[in-house]
Amino acid sequence: MSTSTLAAPAAGLREGAFGNATGLVCRECRATQPLGPFYACQECFGPLEIGYDFPAVTREQIEAGPKNIWRYQPLLPVPADIASSPNMEPGFTRLLKAHNLGRELGLKNLWVKDDSGNPTHSFKDRVVAIALSAARELDMKVFACPSTGNLANAVAAAGARAGMKTVVFIPHDLEIPKVVASAIYTNSLVAVRGNYDDVNRLASEIAGEEDGWAFVNVNVRPYYAEGSKTLGFEVAEQLGWRLPQQVVIPVASGSQLTKVDKGFQELVSLGLVEDTPYKIFGAQAHGCSPVSAAFKDGHDVVRPVKPDTIAKSLAIGNPADGPYVLDVARRTGGAIEDVTDEEVRDGIQLLARTEGIFAETAGGVTIATLKKLVETGQLDPEAETVVFNTGDGLKTLDAVADRVGPAATIDPSYTAFTAIGLV
Template sequence: MTVTLGTTSASKTVDLGPAVELVSKEEGHRQPLAPEFVSAEDFSPLEVAYDFGRVRREDIEGGPNNIWRYKKLLPVPSNVEEIPNTEPGGTRLVRADRLAKALGLKRVWVKDDTGNPTHSFKDRVVAVALAAAREFGFEVLACPSTGNLANAVAAAAARAGWQSVVLIPKTLERAKILTTAVYDGALIAVDGNYDDVNRLATELAAEHASWAFVNVNVRPYYSEGSKTLAFEVAEQLGWRIPEQIVVPIASGSQLTKVDKGFRELGQLGLVEASPYKVFGAQATGCSPVSAAFRAGHDVVQPVKPDTIARSLAIGNPADGPYVLDVVNRTGGAIEDVSDEEVVEGIRLLARTEGIFTETAGGVTVATAKKLVETGKLDPDAETVLLITGDGLKTLDAVEGRIGPKATVPPSAEAVSKALGF
């Protein structure tokens, strides 16, 4: 939809494709498209509402091999693929027979999102946020982050020729600092913990009208990017929704958007609206949603995170209640796993399928294992696991546990002997 925006000095025409309004999640209050994230009516999160019109498979199949093939289902301009941005998506859906066997499942697919430009699914959400932010007249792309999001924001801004402002706790690991700083945006180390950095981001978003904090003031657009995981999975399966999908939970946004993506595909007739179950995965050291599910609550009690799965370590997940809704509605479940199990999950995926994931992926694999063992995942139903980030970014998790099988002198005899020949 093309709307005229009057919030800046000169009014500006905004093209956000099929997006028509924002709607509050709790009471469904509607308001015009704008860079806002909380309803002034009921204080619940705002979500994008659409008028899709007719969308055919051919429209999508004829598009580029990245998330912009789904532009008719996203809050982005109709010419989005012509504007400098990253081109995330189009990542592999791998048939994982060896992992399936190890887990005791009949058929498993791994969605390997490590192939994205900065090697995590965050490239999807940031690309959509950048496209929408440009329409709203923003000029700076910003975020508070401790890792994947920092990489994605700094890279996307560099590609678009935008300034970026990335706020990190100053104690962040060397590797994460380097992999963000290399894009040459304004990387600011804050003398405080992640909570301090987050508060600071909200304050700065209010003060700087030209700064788009991807996960704050343009969050409704940003979060829609996660739908592309559902779209790709369905298209890669031959326009079909899998019976079971296991999704890691941080804020919970990704899980709710995967569900939204599947529903939209069904409503548009792009796939048969077949039943599916959504399962959530957390690390026990930060498992407020899993705990609420287990207790049968519909609200989530915040926790103080303590887990190696730092990219999932959000103690007060904004979309927690909506995650519980989706999981309960679809007949899924939520489980959590220990850090020891997370590492075993990373190693299991690597040795069975040659995919090296970060700790979040280890959480997903280990949770799938637990869900099979507890009878919650149907072993005969087709199952998709979302692997959303890369092991190269969390080497610490496996350090000290793996290494060479042997160290030998440079002789063929020594090698053969070390290998037991």
């Protein structure tokens, strides 16, 4: 069944509420259902994703759009007037040519996609912006999420700007900076006695019991996940409408990696880029590497683990999109690798010293994995490569605080200065 012959959207939706999206499609059995606050297939309980009937879209049309993710509105499940609604205006972050890091690692043609420039300094602003639009169009009353960090910041900020009631659930023992950077936006931050899994379970329970709650990563997840496609769109556009030959992407739930692939495929199918081969590589921390382990063992299923790593934003022991990540890596000829916490710290420092980008631990995972992939010959050093930094070092200072510091402490005199031998 083509997505263009899907059933009409649920009653009460305004015309064009989801742009060119036509319905929800099961990623397992391909059964379809109308657009609505649904995330599981009615036939097989498989996860749903968005189906579209795309019109012709030109590069010029996109380039004339706003300098944020809404330039890709025709390719997202959002209405045509999305740019004028109150939202965070995320995206179109820097794609930096990384001469220094490339030289250091022996890569001829390396780029860093730096998503720390987003409004709350992680890629989560992208996915949350789409979830916010869905919550609005579905006439939901409360905007919410369970989270331990970046997602909480993004949801609380976007909800505040949109003037929507926003409730964010966090584990009770979270670090103060992460609490402050969410609580600054909302009076409805709820601490839960338990770990992230407990918080997550509570969120699912509330989503089931209460009407009108949009948990961004639970019941509006199909919309939310589409936001990650914009990372793929931007990379291609910023390269001059061309797909890179290799990409290295961090894997938490795995959604981001699979959606970058989906984004690339859509650009090809719309004729916006040439259909050139690309390989997608995934990066995990060794202390939470269920997808990497499955990849190396040649398994199709991902066995859950109990996370133990400093890369907390990637610490999902039972990643929802794990099997799809394996599919993408294998289909494109990529791989999934993992690195130790010590390598993560090295990765953060390496990126900072070579390119002036201070990444959070997730970025350290990705840079360290990039290095390992080159060293083990899994990555072609001649091929054009893009590595993703998805978060900001200011949020995970502790990871490197004991490694860096002043070279010297001196008295305020020229003599004292010359004595330390910097000139």
